[in-house]
Amino acid sequence: MQPPLKNIDPAERKIRQRYLGATVITCITLAMVFGSAHVVKLGANRMEDMRHKATYDLADMGDHIRAAGEDITRHQEHEKKQQAEKVYAWNEIEFLVPLAHWQALHAMVRIPAGDFLMGTDVEKADGQNRPQHTVKLSEYSIDKYLVTNIEYARFVLATKHRPPLDWENGNIPDGKFMFPVTMVSWYDAQAFCGWEDKRLPTEAEWEKAARGEDGRRWPWGNTMDPARLNTYYNVGATTEVMAYQSGVSPYGVFDMAGNVSQWTSSDLAPYEGTTASSDLFRPKVTQVTSAQDRSLKVADLVEVKGVYKVQRGGSWKSDPFSTATYHRNFSLPHYASDFFGFRCAKFE
16 A cells, blocks of 8 residues: 655655656546547548438549639629620520420429428528428419520520520530529529519428428438439539439429529528527628738638528539528529529419
């Protein structure tokens, strides 16, 4: 049995205190190392889980990702251009796709009046998506399919509206006639829907058409299934609007998860009872505020006037969790990208 510390000489006491201190420090260090290893392992497991859900090779991601803000900058330059002088001729457009496709693209789905569950109470969901609440809507109709390049071409021809940025010389990219139109701002989408005597859906209308009345997480149910949608680079680009028949909503609406993130008419505003910070809902842009920041390639988020417009559905670039029916993405209305698209709606 060791003698009490007070009964040993001062030199021995200092040695024992030194060993005790070293032991404490070692234990703390080991705890931190193992704790960090545990966090890293959890992160690795999370990424592995997302890989399986995405069904794409992460090594290929570099071939698809654009630099942050690249599409926005390109679109702002495009906005300065004049309206289209010439694209297709009417008789040319009509024969670019079969008549049966034209007839199918005109289809709208009637959504009955009544209540539905909007938002979510999932704790890990982003703040703007909470809480879950009940919303009552009147009857309305929504496009069965996303607005396609071929439909947008008719709009451009009729109105002289500027073609999307990715249409070289005013022409739809080869083989993309039945793909969703992209590189369109909220203003472009609103103009198209108005031209068709329709309108952009509200985000509540969009969400009910996507999830029905039972509060499901994805259009087909509550389990993520990569085979039912185009997301997380599992394809690497947009896909034809009729491609994912197994991913339709309870009402039969296509592409309500993945492919392109869809503009709605709604401003981003907090749900009643939300715990999200009010700062989240105030629009901001990235801005370089000094020469030093520019040299370091650092930008600040600066608040601006205006509103965010809500986008729904996620896209071919989104992570799987952003394709949930309740998830609210958002953007400034004059922005456009290669994963922004839309569909239209109207009252019955």
